[in-house]
Amino acid sequence: MSAHPLPHLVGRGNERAVLDGVLASLRDGSSTVRVVRGGAGVGKSVLLDYVAAQASGVTVTRTLGVEADMELAYAGLQQLCAPFLSEVGMLPAPQRDALDVAFGTAVGEPPARFLVGLAVLTLLTRASEARPVLVVVDDAQWLDQASLLTLEFVARRLLAESVAMVAAVRDPEGQGVLAGLGELRIEGLDPRSAGELLDSAVDGRLEPSVRARLVAETHGNPLALLELYRGRKAAELAYGLDAGAAGSVPDRVEEDFGRRLGALPSPTRALLLVAAAEPVGDTRLLLRAAEHLGVAPDVAPAKAAGLVEFGESVRFRHPLARSAVYRAASAAERQAAHQALAAATDPVHEPDRRAWHAAQACDGPDEDVAEGLERAADRARQRGGMAAEAVLLERAAELTPDARRRGRRALAAAEAHFSAAALDRATEMATLADLCPLDPTGRARVNRLRARVLFARSRSDDAAPLLLEAAAGLASAGSPLARETYLEAISAAVFSGRVHGPAGVAAAARAARGLDTRLPGTSPSDVLLDAIATFLDDGPGHGVGAIGAAFAPFAREELVGPGATTRWLLLAPVAMEAFFHHAWDFAAWDQISARAVRLARDIGALGVLPPSLVYTAGVDVFHGDFAGAARKIDEADAIAAATGNAPFAYASLVLTAWRGEEAAAAPLFDGALTRATEGGEASLLAVTGYVQGVLYNGLAQYDRALAASRTVIDHDGFNFVGLALVEHVEAAVRCGEPDQAAAAFTRLDALIGVADTGWARGLRARCSALLSTGDEADALYREALEHLDDDGVTAEVARTHLLYGEWLRREGRRAAAREHLRVAHDLFAAMPALAFAERARRELLATGARVRAHDATAATRLTAQEAQIAALAADGMTNPRIGAELFLSPHTVEWHLRKVYTKLGIASRRELSHALGRLGATVGGAPSPA
Numbered sequence: 001m002s003a004h005p006l007p008h009l010v011g012r013g014n015e016r017a018v019l020d021g022v023l024a025s026l027r028d029g030s031s032t033v034r035v036v037r038g039g040a041g042v043g044k045s046v047l048l049d050y051v052a053a054q055a056s057g058v059t060v061t062r063t064l065g066v067e068a069d070m071e072l073a074y075a076g077l078q079q080l081c082a083p084f085l086s087e088v089g090m091l092p093a094p095q096r097d098a099l100d101v102a103f104g105t106a107v108g109e110p111p112a113r114f115l116v117g118l119a120v121l122t123l124l125t126r127a128s129e130a131r132p133v134l135v136v137v138d139d140a141q142w143l144d145q146a147s148l149l150t151l152e153f154v155a156r157r158l159l160a161e162s163v164a165m166v167a168a169v170r171d172p173e174g175q176g177v178l179a180g181l182g183e184l185r186i187e188g189l190d191p192r193s194a195g196e197l198l199d200s201a202v203d204g205r206l207e208p209s210v211r212a213r214l215v216a217e218t219h220g221n222p223l224a225l226l227e228l229y230r231g232r233k234a235a236e237l238a239y240g241l242d243a244g245a246a247g248s249v250p251d252r253v254e255e256d257f258g259r260r261l262g263a264l265p266s267p268t269r270a271l272l273l274v275a276a277a278e279p280v281g282d283t284r285l286l287l288r289a290a291e292h293l294g295v296a297p298d299v300a301p302a303k304a305a306g307l308v309e310f311g312e313s314v315r316f317r318h319p320l321a322r323s324a325v326y327r328a329a330s331a332a333e334r335q336a337a338h339q340a341l342a343a344a345t346d347p348v349h350e351p352d353r354r355a356w357h358a359a360q361a362c363d364g365p366d367e368d369v370a371e372g373l374e375r376a377a378d379r380a381r382q383r384g385g386m387a388a389e390a391v392l393l394e395r396a397a398e399l400t401p402d403a404r405r406r407g408r409r410a411l412a413a414a415e416a417h418f419s420a421a422a423l424d425r426a427t428e429m430a431t432l433a434d435l436c437p438l439d440p441t442g443r444a445r446v447n448r449l450r451a452r453v454l455f456a457r458s459r460s461d462d463a464a465p466l467l468l469e470a471a472a473g474l475a476s477a478g479s480p481l482a483r484e485t486y487l488e489a490i491s492a493a494v495f496s497g498r499v500h501g502p503a504g505v506a507a508a509a510r511a512a513r514g515l516d517t518r519l520p521g522t523s524p525s526d527v528l529l530d531a532i533a534t535f536l537d538d539g540p541g542h543g544v545g546a547i548g549a550a551f552a553p554f555a556r557e558e559l560v561g562p563g564a565t566t567r568w569l570l571l572a573p574v575a576m577e578a579f580f581h582h583a584w585d586f587a588a589w590d591q592i593s594a595r596a597v598r599l600a601r602d603i604g605a606l607g608v609l610p611p612s613l614v615y616t617a618g619v620d621v622f623h624g625d626f627a628g629a630a631r632k633i634d635e636a637d638a639i640a641a642a643t644g645n646a647p648f649a650y651a652s653l654v655l656t657a658w659r660g661e662e663a664a665a666a667p668l669f670d671g672a673l674t675r676a677t678e679g680g681e682a683s684l685l686a687v688t689g690y691v692q693g694v695l696y697n698g699l700a701q702y703d704r705a706l707a708a709s710r711t712v713i714d715h716d717g718f719n720f721v722g723l724a725l726v727e728h729v730e731a732a733v734r735c736g737e738p739d740q741a742a743a744a745f746t747r748l749d750a751l752i753g754v755a756d757t758g759w760a761r762g763l764r765a766r767c768s769a770l771l772s773t774g775d776e777a778d779a780l781y782r783e784a785l786e787h788l789d790d791d792g793v794t795a796e797v798a799r800t801h802l803l804y805g806e807w808l809r810r811e812g813r814r815a816a817a818r819e820h821l822r823v824a825h826d827l828f829a830a831m832p833a834l835a836f837a838e839r840a841r842r843e844l845l846a847t848g849a850r851v852r853a854h855d856a857t858a859a860t861r862l863t864a865q866e867a868q869i870a871a872l873a874a875d876g877m878t879n880p881r882i883g884a885e886l887f888l889s890p891h892t893v894e895w896h897l898r899k900v901y902t903k904l905g906i907a908s909r910r911e912l913s914h915a916l917g918r919l920g921a922t923v924g925g926a927p928s929p930a
Contacts, residue, residue: 035169041320051166074102080147092122121889141170195211269328282314338360352379407437414433441473450466490508509537510536548756585755632868649671660837672688685712703731748767804820
């Protein structure tokens with residue numbers, strides 16, 4: 001970045017207009033984000049200087065990415081927030097604590113990145129209440145990862161705040177950085193403007209043909225035009241000097257900086273090397289380092305050569321000048337510079353920078369330096385800088401002379417890289433650790449890491465046996481990680497979609513049960529894990545009761561600290577699968593999924609928040625609250641995309657099928673089947689078969705429902721088998737296949753009969769009614785309605801009214817049929833389950849009833865986020881609380897609410913509950929494809 005704008009901002013009329021528009025919108029109270037993209041030297045920094053200079057009446061805060069500073073977590077963010085740090089104490093406690101730990105001003109558990117992001121968003125929003133805030137970020141591609149991801153989080157949530165952001169990204173190095181945000185792409189200057197800039201740099205008057213050649217050679221790159229030809233004689237350029245120069249424009253500019261460097265005195269070059277190696281730009285630090293080097297701080301020659309500006313801080317004319325200085329030095333000279341910086345850096349206030357410089361000064365193994373890096377890595381972990389922790393540990397491993405310690409540090413680096421989602425680096429460091437002598441626990445951790453990497457890349461059958469092997473090794477070594485690894489193995493087996501076989505869920509459960517004798521656990525989580533393992537190993541008849549008994553203690557388990565919460569959240573998905581698919585406990589599924597979402601939000605565990613939201617969305621579907629389900633699916637997809645995780649397709653598939661939208665369902669089904677076959681996520685085969693059964697039963701295409709549900713029944717799956725059997729019984733009866741229906745009911749009875757819940761009893765009674773006649777069928781339908789209504793499974797209540805009404809009509813009892821069909825139609829229309837509603841409407845017409853068509857357009861259509869905010873506001877949440885729930889600023893919440901009020905025709909949140917119920921507000925859009 002330039003210390004000051006270049007002498008002339010020539011041309012760039014369109015670019016200046018865009019940036020002027022950013023400032024105009026900012027002053028009007030609207031947020032805008034612009035990412036200025038272009039190659040090195042094309043003028044991005046000058047445009048940033050321009051917008052900052054034009055921002056009168058606006059608070060401008062800036063940060064700069066420096067390549068050498070990329071490993072220090074939150075360094076760039078701390079620089080950006082410096083003007084507002086006095087306000088940190090006014091933040092909500094969780095946000096304040098997260099920011100204090102991230103910036104190293106307090107000690108605590110590693111903060112969640114999104115919680116840090118929310119704190120920064122709140123900080124900027126509070127500052128903007130006094131005057132608008134412009135955030136300027138230069139060389140964003142070189143920010144440390146923690147700062148970059150936090151700023152991206154903030155940028156994507158700026159909407160109704162008086163905060164704007166303009167960031168410069170160098171391409172191609174920065175491809176993918178801040179992707180998807182509004183862009184302003186910068187190319188070279190047009191020939192006329194480039195010629196004008198060249199004329200300002202050259203001594204004398206250039207001939208037009210010479211000017212055109214030089215402009216063409218540099219592609220109009222402003223830095224090249226100024227730096228390659230500044231002060232050159234027009235006459236010498238006219239005779240072809242530099243003609244046909246090889247190399248890219250940035251390379252040529254860097255070479256030119258290098259030539260200037262070569263002409264400088266040796267002490268000045270040494271001083272510049274120290275400045276290039278230290279990104280802070282602290283002049284006092286530079287002078288102390290120069291004293292350690294024994295060189296006089298003579299900066300005049302460097303200033304005269306146009307390489308740096310010295311003042312309160314040191315600024316290179318351009319990043320290419322910095323890199324030219326660093327690259328021109330020998331390895332020994334670089335080590336000396338870093339050694340001087342390590343000696344000059346305060347060990348109390350800047351221990352991490354001191355450790356990093358000491359590491360760069362090493363030319364071989366050094367245990368003291370490695371130990372310092374390990375301590376720095378621990379501090380980075382405490383601040384939530386997982387990427388920084390990984391890099392520091394990796395360098396520590398490289399410098400460790402003892403092979404055993406090297407293996408331990410390499411393994412820790414590998415695990416940190418995995419946590420930072422750097423799977424390739426995690427694999428490389430695991431290989432290094434594997435080459436070192438490790439104890440049994442370390443060896444098992446390496447195996448576990450490799451299995452986790454495999455599972456992260458593809459939820460295939462191969463991950464479960466590897467996790468089982470790792471869990472067995474950890475159990476043999478007496479490591480508490482064994483239980484967590486068995487949980488991961490069970491989860492992997494669930495996703496692989498197999499119950500039996502060496503990689504199946506039953507094998508994982510059997511192995512987990514064997515752990516009890518070696519590492520007994522007594523917490524509610526341990527008891528539930530043991531119950532699930534018993535169920536999976538011995539079958540429903542032995543395990544369902546134990547699962548039910550473990551529910552209440554697990555649901556209310558007191559969790560002390562993020563570690564205990566994380567372990568609870570790790571078990572929650574397996575628990576919900578058991579309560580949903582095998583114990584048929586709707587209340588337990590509802591309570592555990594709701595608590596999982598709440599806990600994940602509280603600790604900012606965004607890795608587990610999306611699947612937890614998906615489980616609660618499933619609860620909403622069976623409650624008949626399709627709008628609520630869509631809101632949660634939308635939020636889960638948004639968080640998964642923001643964190644770089646694969647989306648969870650299950651709830652989208654179930655919701656789309658129940659909605660009865662055949663056209664919308666087809667691409668979802670195709671995407672799920674592709675993922676199942678190509679990615680090894682075989683459980684998607686089961687859910688796809690089940691949801692196709694629901695869709696086609698709703699559409700009265702019973703032959704297709706029969707074939708689809710059969711695929712689940714024949715599949716050796718853990719999930720959705722019971723639900724698919726329910727669909728299969730109905731489809732087989734309607735297709736005139738009584739033997740298939742009876743066989744399916746026999747298997748369903750074995751699965752569901754041991755579950756003592758209203759949901760289980762209701763579905764069993766309904767399926768039995770389909771196979772019965774006369775008074776027996778009538779009694780069974782009534783029994784089914786009673787049980788399902790008691791459990792609040794509204795979608796199944798509506799299905800039962802529909803089936804009962806259809807049966808009554810065929811029995812000639814038209815008045816009674818109309819009563820149940822009317823209830824079914826109204827329930828389905830309110831959800832809206834369009835296919836089932838149409839099926840009920842046709843049956844009603846057949847009874848002679850008049851049916852008012854459901855007018856979906858009469859309901860006010862809110863976007864998913866508007867509906868979610870409206871629902872939370874109707875529940876009495878304040879704007880700051882809603883913002884904390886959804887990772888938005890209170891201003892954005894209020895902006896959305898104003899739109900909701902307009903759409904609903906109301907004036908305040910006091911009217912929300914009534915308006916939402918009266919108008920039947922629905923969510924716009926459909927779930928994202930798998």
